[in-house]
Amino acid sequence: MKRFSALLLSSLLLSTTAQAQDSFKVCWSIYAGWMPWAYGGESGIVKKWADKYDINIEVVQINDYIESINQYTVGEFDACTMTNMDALTIPAAGGVDSTALIVGDFSNGNDGIVLKGESELAAIEGQNVNLVELSVSHYLLARALDSVGLSEADVQVVNTSDADLVAAFSTDEVRNVVTWNPLLDEVAATPGAHRTFDSSQIPGHIKDLTIVNSETLADNPDFGKAVVGAWYEVMAILESDTDQGAKARASLGQAAGTDQAGYESQLKGMKMFWKPADSLAFINSDEAYQAMDSVRRFSFDHGLLGDGADSVDFIGIAMPGGKLMGSDANVKLRFDTTYMQMAADGKL
Known part of the structure; x- marks a missing residue:
């Protein structure tokens, strides 16, 4: 697996300070839980939400999953799809403060x-x-x-x-x-x-997320609103028993090298959070907290929290409801429900 050293990341990050901007890039890789971004981009839904907030969002497919995370980590992308463990062990461990903007699902057989x-x-x-x-x-x-x-x-x-x-x-x-x-x-x-x-x-342990750079999000809240709004509009289509939903699932199946039935089979191997309220209920649960704790302990035991990590608590992980795992002085991964809650409340 490709990794960037903390020294290299630090030197790169010194020259990439987040600020207000009007153009953003989101990357994704082939997996049933992340492929909705392909539909969002191709259907014009992402553009519709970006236009609403007078910004531009480019959605980019990266064929190599780990490479997509590495590119996000060094600032080539503002957001990227990844699992909770990889969010912790690559960008967070590399010093990049990252936020789980969307909790899309957890793997339930996939x-x-x-x-x-x-x-x-x-x-x-x-x-x-x-x-x-x-x-x-x-x-x-x-x-x-x-x-x-x-x-x-x-x-x-x-x-x-x-x-x-x-x-x-x-x-x-x-x-x-x-x-x-x-x-x-x-x-x-x-x-x-x-x-x-x-x-x-091991339900709940492998969470599929859309991660954004925390500084970018803080400086550009409209980016967060557009991304979350577009995602849940796509979710509503994919879940629906309509011609539009069937065509969307078929197109994503084809893009994944299978067909509609194949893609729907993969969806069955996931606990999908079709609605923002579903995402919120899960990530606020004790089950989600305990699973994340298990993942961080595995990551520390395997030396994945960075060269300076002297304990499992080296990196702080901010969970919903003010709960914190690890160091409050080194929070680098955040499960911020602000934007999902806005979606649930119809306030985007």
Whole structure:
């Protein structure tokens, strides 16, 4: 996995101070929970909301997920789609104060472990496991191993790009992979393959977010309003049992390399928050808090909170309702419900 050193990030960030602006860039990568941004951009919904606030928002697809986060981290984008763990371990750990503007869903089966020729997870003991190292797949593996009395010391992780996982699993040498959809469905369809664990067994732990630079958001609240307004308008269409909704799901299925049925199948592997009230109910819950605490502890144990992190509390994570995990002097990840609440109240 590509990482930027704290020193490099610091030097880059010194020259990129947030301020009032009228043009913004949002990046996303292929995953069912983030692909609504593709529809939002292509349908004109994002432009409609940007025009409402007299700003411009460019929506950009990045083919490599980790690279999209790296580009956001060094200031190439104002917002980016990512999981809660990656938001913590890449931009936040790199010193970039980031805000989870939208809590879109959590993975509820769309991340999983597939074994070739074995139907029980315990069979993975002593074997290689191909995955994107230090990603949510790695976290899922750790939780899965724990569920059968194993630990990471009982397997050998082989770092593999998400772009290469499907091809790797088709070879005789690769027997076990951990990945997310649409790749998960592809590898699981291999003859002799078995899903042995998935994210439905750890609900709420893998959150799918739209992250924005906190300084940019503070200086440009209209950007936050436009992004959140556009998102929930797209959600209403995608959820709907209408011709428009069916066409939208079909177009996103095609963009993901499948079809409408395939995309709808992927949506079933997620707990979607179609309405802002759904997002708010979840992120304010004790379940969401405890899951984030588990993720930060895994991240610290794997050295992902930065070179200077001497404890799990090194980075502060601001949760809704004034709750705080970690240092109040180094808050770098914020779950700010202000804009989702505005959407729920019809005040955008």
